[in-house]
Amino acid sequence: MTTTTPKRITVPAFRAMKGGPRIGTLTAYDYPTAKIADSAGADMILVGDSLGMVVLGYPDTLSVTVEEMLHHTRAVARGTSHALVVGDMPYLSYHISVEESVRNAGAFIRAGAQAVKVEGGKPSRIRIIRRILDAEIPVMGHIGLTPQSVNAFGGFKLQGKGSEDARRLIDEARALEKAGCFSVVLECVPAELAAFITEEISIPTIGIGAGPACDGQVLVFHDLLGLYDGHKAKFVRRYAQIGDDMRTAISHYLDDVRTGRFPDVATESFHVGSEEELRRLYGNQAAAADATTVKSDSE
Ligand code: KIV
Numbered sequence: 001m002t003t004t005t006p007k008r009i010t011v012p013a014f015r016a017m018k019g020g021p022r023i024g025t026l027t028a029y030d031y032p033t034a035k036i037a038d039s040a041g042a043d044m045i046l047v048g049d050s051l052g053m054v055v056l057g058y059p060d061t062l063s064v065t066v067e068e069m070l071h072h073t074r075a076v077a078r079g080t081s082h083a084l085v086v087g088d089m090p091y092l093s094y095h096i097s098v099e100e101s102v103r104n105a106g107a108f109i110r111a112g113a114q115a116v117k118v119e120g121g122k123p124s125r126i127r128i129i130r131r132i133l134d135a136e137i138p139v140m141g142h143i144g145l146t147p148q149s150v151n152a153f154g155g156f157k158l159q160g161k162g163s164e165d166a167r168r169l170i171d172e173a174r175a176l177e178k179a180g181c182f183s184v185v186l187e188c189v190p191a192e193l194a195a196f197i198t199e200e201i202s203i204p205t206i207g208i209g210a211g212p213a214c215d216g217q218v219l220v221f222h223d224l225l226g227l228y229d230g231h232k233a234k235f236v237r238r239y240a241q242i243g244d245d246m247r248t249a250i251s252h253y254l255d256d257v258r259t260g261r262f263p264d265v266a267t268e269s270f271h272v273g274s275e276e277e278l279r280r281l282y283g284n285q286a287a288a289a290d291a292t293t294v295k296s297d298s299e
Contacts, residue, residue: 006082007082008080008081008082008083008084008114009043009044009082009083009084010084010114011084011114011115011138011182012182013084014043014044014084014182014183014204015182015183015203015204017043017204017215017216018202018203018204018215019215022215022216022217023043023044023204023206023215023216023217024041024042024043024216024217025042025043025044025045025046025083025206025216025217025218026042026045026046026218026219026220026221026224027045027046027047027048027050027051027218027219027220027221028045028046028047028076028079028221029047029048029051029054029055029072029075029076029221030055030072030075030076030079031075031076031078031079032079033079033221034075034076034077034078034079034080034083035079035080037080037083037221038079038080038081038082038083039082041082042082042083043083043084043216044083044084044085044086044206044216044218045076045080045083045084045085045086046086046088046117046218047069047072047073047076047085047086047087047088047113048088048117048220049061049064049069049088049089049090049091049147049148050088050147050220051064051068051069051072051088052064052068052090053228053230054220054221054222054223054227054228054230055072055222056068060147060150061090061091061147061148061150062091062148062150062151064090064091065090066089066090066093066104066107068090069087069088069089069090069093069108070087070107070108070111073085073087073108073111073112073113074111074112076112077111077112077113078112084114084115085112085113085114085115086113086114086115086116086117086140087108087109087111087113087115087116087117088116088117089101089104089105089108089116089117089118089119090148091148094118094125094128094132098127098128098131101128101131101132102131102132102134102135102137105132105135105137105139106135106137108137109137114138115137115138115139115140115182116132116137116138116139116140117139117140117141117142117185118132118139118140118141118142119142119143119146119147119148119149120142120143120146120148120149120172121141121143121169121171121172121173121175121176122172123175126175126176126179129141129176129179129180129181130179130180133179133180133181138182139179139180139181139182140181140182140183140184140185140206141172141173141176141181141183141184141185142184142185142187143159143169143172143173143176143184143185143186143187144159144160144169144185144186144187144188144189144209144210145157145158145159145187145188145189145209146187147187156188156233157188158188158189158190158209159187159188159189160189160190160193161190166189166190166193169186169189169193169197170193170196170197170200173186173197173200173201173205174200174201176203177201177202177203181203182203182204183203183204183205183206184197184201184203184204184205184206185205185206185207185208185218186205186206186207186208186210186214187207187208187209187210188208188209188210188233188235189209189210190210190211191210191211191212191213192211193210194207194210194211194213194214195211195213195214198213198214198215204216206218208235209233209234209235210235219236219237220236223236223238224236224237224238224239224240225238225239225240225241225242225243226238226239226240226241226242226243226244227242227243227246228243229243
């Protein structure tokens with residue numbers, strides 16, 4: 001029997017998932033975890049700038065640099081063969097000039113991403129997104145609680161609660177669709193607003209804290225698996241407590257080292273090939289004493 005590995009999900013294929021079965025996505029930041037998420041069947045892996053908080057220990061995402069993002073994007077790209085890989089453009093990488101924005105977006109593609117994600121949907125942002133798209137780089141939009149705007153928002157707060165703000169977000173979603181984005185993340189907005197936007201636009205909406213009506217969902221890897229002990233937002237569902245399991249395993253290991261139970265001499269150690277070799281090394285006395293523990297290297 002031959003088994004076939006599912007082919008890589010392309011940007012057009014992802015866009016065509018609108019209205020079909022819900023799209024399952026998550027973030028990842030390194031080779032082994034990307035490989036796990038990919039083999040579990042993730043449709044899209046976002047190398048999110050949440051990297052800054054859950055992997056690099058920054059208080060927010062604003063300190064993350066392009067170089068840091070590219071380093072992790074390369075690792076995720078090497079760990080995936082099925083999921084669409086999207087690189088998250090960090091703060092100030094698409095804010096200064098069109099040229100810099102396009103160059104930075106291109107660097108993500110060269111690092112192995114198939115697309116980039118850009119936060120915001122105001123007219124000046126749409127102009128930059130158009131130029132990135134013009135360079136043949138697919139763009140995923142991101143509106144609502146855009147973490148790079150945390151200072152402008154005055155904190156990590158629900159967006160689109162009042163009708164005026166909701167109207168602004170609907171306009172931004174339409175503008176991103178019109179500009180040519182293949183999908184848009186809706187973060188921390190009322191479920192009713194996300195449902196409305198999902199109905200309104202022809203590209204998949206990927207929700208995080210945006211209720212169940214979106215075309216797909218995204219969660220931060222470390223939140224989903226219980227690896228991050230910072231603030232847990234209301235919308236996070238933990239599917240495991242891997243952090244606790246890791247701590248328990250590591251403390252068992254340290255205990256075994258300190259009490260001499262690790263490594264085991266018979267099963268976890270290498271040995272010289274023969275008693276004769278041992279005798280050459282230490283002389284007859286030591287060889288006789290150690291003869292009981294001599295095992296072949298191949299065991
Ligand atoms: O950086 C990130 O992880 C994100 C997702 C939460 C959408 O932008």
